[in-house]
Amino acid sequence: MPTGPFNQAGSRWATHDDARKERAYPDQPPVIPHSIEGYQLSVNTNRCLSCHKRELTQESGAPMISVTHYMTREGQMLADVSPRRYFCTACHVPQADVRPLVGNTFRDMSEMGVSQAGSE
Secondary structure: OOOOOOOOOOOOOOOOOOOOOOOOOOOOOEEEEEOOOOOOOOOOOEEOOHHHOOOOHHHHHOOOOOOHEEEOOOOEOOOOOOOOHHHHHHOOEEOOOOOOOOOOOOOOHHHOOOOOOOOO
């Protein structure tokens, strides 16, 4: 099992701070707070699971992937990660410190006077 930080020296984009980032909107997939440059992610290998799989998180110290990643579309539990959730980068992206390519007018709901459910 790999040990130590996976940050790649000299990577141009990743922030390398391994701190969990605040999510911008409800149900946003968490961003990846470290470089994944050089990670193998294929049908046969998923390096993310070597730290984030539920039975390995205690040793690795990484956050466990959501229990929803172990469910079928019908909500039945599986013994391993669901094939439809196997390719992490379909939803999760590395945090990057780059200039935006286009203007962004996104505003958080709280800035628009909308409160999150249950916060009343």
